[in-house]
Amino acid sequence: NAGVTQTPKFRVLKTGQSMTLLCAQDMNHEYMYWYRQDPGMGLRLIHYSVGEGTTAKGEVPDGYNVSRLKKQNFLLGLESAAPSQTSVYFCASSYPGPKVDLGYTFGSGTRLTVV
């Protein structure tokens, strides 16, 4: 099982450029999430989705947009990259309902550097 797959794994952007990070899961999970991890800051939620066609803001949504056109995919877009968006980005997915003990399944991350 592939689980959660993130592409690309690494990327360097110039300030002002745009890009899209792709997350794909093959576990038929309803919920999907985008987090960023920065030194000393832990994991902070950017956006999340509770089902196909739905998205919602997390705690640090500014500068990002997302789309969930298909249940298995969750895209994170940066329209105009800024150095403050240099980070490691993690996608995760989960079941809703009673399977809470399974937690999230995370991807392996995308390391983004904005210069």
Added chain:
Amino acid sequence: DQQVKQNSPSLSVQEGRISILNCDYTNSMFDYFLWYKKYPAEGPTFLISISSIKDKNEDGRFTVFLNKSAKHLSLHIVPSQPGDSAVYFCAAKRGSTLGRLYFGRGTQLTVWP
């Protein structure tokens, strides 16, 4: 405002000894707590969880204790092994579905031989 706090950024323990990682939370509505383990260049992986109706959950070498009155939980690893060296994140949620998790900032555990 950090609702889940891990006040120790690092912990160093000798192999075979007990590792105790601590976590505090401020939101009394949290009803489920989880621990994740993260190795460098990998995503976090689920380790163990506990419901707010329990005060202890055990899985092999890992035990999580919950003290609701103190809004405190801890992860015990006994015996610690070098392969346990990783960053450990505490997380919490509220409500009946998994949904959004609130994460602490993590504790780097180093187990030395």
